Amino acid sequence: MNGQRTFRRLTVHELDAWFGQHPDSLLLDARDAASHARDGLPGSLRLSRENQDALLLKTARKRPILIYCYHGRASQTWARMFADFGFTEVCDLIGGQTALAANPANPPGQPIPPELANWLAHQGFAGPDGRGAHENTPLMVAAWRGTHDMVDALLAHGVILNAVNADGNTALWFACVHGEPAGVERLAGAGLPLDHTNATGATCLMYAASSGKHDIVRTLLALGADPLIRTQDDFTALDMAATLECLELLRPR
Known part of the structure; x- marks a missing residue:
């Protein structure tokens, strides 16, 4: 209006x-x-x-x-x-x-650890669950950059795990973009859903397959990611496999 x-x-x-x-x-x-x-x-x-x-x-x-x-x-x-x-x-x-x-562990007034507060300020976030460019959260940025100490600090502070950005992606997607299995395992272990679908119906497994990141494909499958989910265009992660390694990992046994 x-x-x-x-x-x-x-x-x-x-x-x-x-x-x-x-x-x-x-x-x-x-x-x-x-x-x-x-x-x-x-x-x-x-x-x-x-x-x-x-x-x-x-x-x-x-x-x-x-x-x-x-x-x-x-x-x-x-x-x-x-x-x-x-x-x-x-x-x-x-x-x-x-x-x-619902957040008794993190009521208003709980101090943010100095190292985390400094990192948030440097990144331009108003708080642990603040939003930046493209509606990205601090956890998404930390996962994307592989800043594991800040990922751990944010998780310990009790940030919202299921937050999504403007594209419908969670922090787990960003860990997959970074490409380090340990980062994916850390966030999956914290409770981020493996099979979350973004705005186009794509999962983290689909992204990893289409990007040729076979280590991430292997990690997601080992954690229990579903390879049979289909996008809005009816594609599976197998259909999107960009390398022979990804294809072999996703091919039904």
Whole structure:
């Protein structure tokens, strides 16, 4: 819509970095009064129809606003209202209080290890689950570059494993692009699905076969990747094999 302002959606793991960058932010809880009283985030103010006009009219437009609700749906409506009203820094929390409760090992306030924080800053990420070019996450970038210490640090911090980028690829795809079996094994062992299909219906095994990366094909097959999955164009990994080594590995026995 012409003239409509935008707002930003944050994950649980981006909260620390965001609060650190916006110490004067206004935190708004869009749930009912009882829920806010029971487990509202420290410093949060309950947001309702009764006080929305006062907040919209009396809050400085440049003051950062972060809104959360139960599941991250109502907060989007509220965030859009504040953005449309002219507030320049408006965010809402993906998953709301439910996402916070589901991540007890990494609640807001858990410090990011200095080495990881420095790496994230150098890469231009706002936090461990931040997004960069093409919607790539820090885990994707670390896997792509074979930066194993940062992969381990991100996994230990509890980043979202099933995140996908603009092409529908997970971090496991990027480990396959890097081409080191140990990196693939590390992410598969952490729980990334072997047979995830991207926006075109391709799997990591298909990519490895089409790229002639027989070591990665062998690793994925040993881990249990399914060679019979077909793309939207009805091709399997065998159909895509670019080298004799890949063909031999994928040929039915």
